[in-house]
Amino acid sequence: MGSRLDEIKEELEKLDINPTIFARKEIRALPDILSADEKIVYLVEGRNKVNNHHIILAATDRRLIFVDKEFMYGLTVQDYSYTKISSIQYETAVMLASIDIQVTDDIVEIDGVGRYHAELFCEKVRDFMSRPKESFHKAEPTSLDELEQLGRLKESGILSEEEFNEQKKKIMDKL
CATH class of the missing domain: 2.30.29.30 (Pleckstrin-homology domain (PH domain)/Phosphotyrosine-binding domain (PTB))
Structure with missing residues (x-):
């Protein structure tokens, strides 16, 4: 790890x-x-x-x-x-x-x-x-890459559930 x-x-x-x-x-x-x-x-x-x-x-x-x-x-x-x-x-x-x-x-x-x-x-x-x-x-990160990265940040406790959802919404809005 x-x-x-x-x-x-x-x-x-x-x-x-x-x-x-x-x-x-x-x-x-x-x-x-x-x-x-x-x-x-x-x-x-x-x-x-x-x-x-x-x-x-x-x-x-x-x-x-x-x-x-x-x-x-x-x-x-x-x-x-x-x-x-x-x-x-x-x-x-x-x-x-x-x-x-x-x-x-x-x-x-x-x-x-x-x-x-x-x-x-x-x-x-x-x-x-x-x-x-x-x-x-x-190399342009796709929205999928960004979501994956968010998931990792949440799993490792760096992002709270709230922050995760807020960032996720931003990515979804771009789609």
């Missing part, structure tokens, strides 16, 4: 990413969020500008995933297809940077990211953004 988590931790080590203790909860949720053969390309942690929660942002070979595991209250996972991202940029302050991602009509903002990591992260994401759309078609 823990082997997928170990794989993820190894992937991060190879990428020279050492998450802090603050990102532990989010990292632990990753095995339930990622598809079996999905690879992490880069990962940054920082603060969600909206609610000041500590979050992680993972770029995989298929999509961008925003993970916020709130203390006690469950999990917020948002994922964005690279084909829907219109821009990603970072701004640096003295030691830290903020990343702004424009997705369709939404802006995802994260700050408190290490400068070097923010720069690398943006480079990796831009690399995927510049790829032809066809390379993602097979």
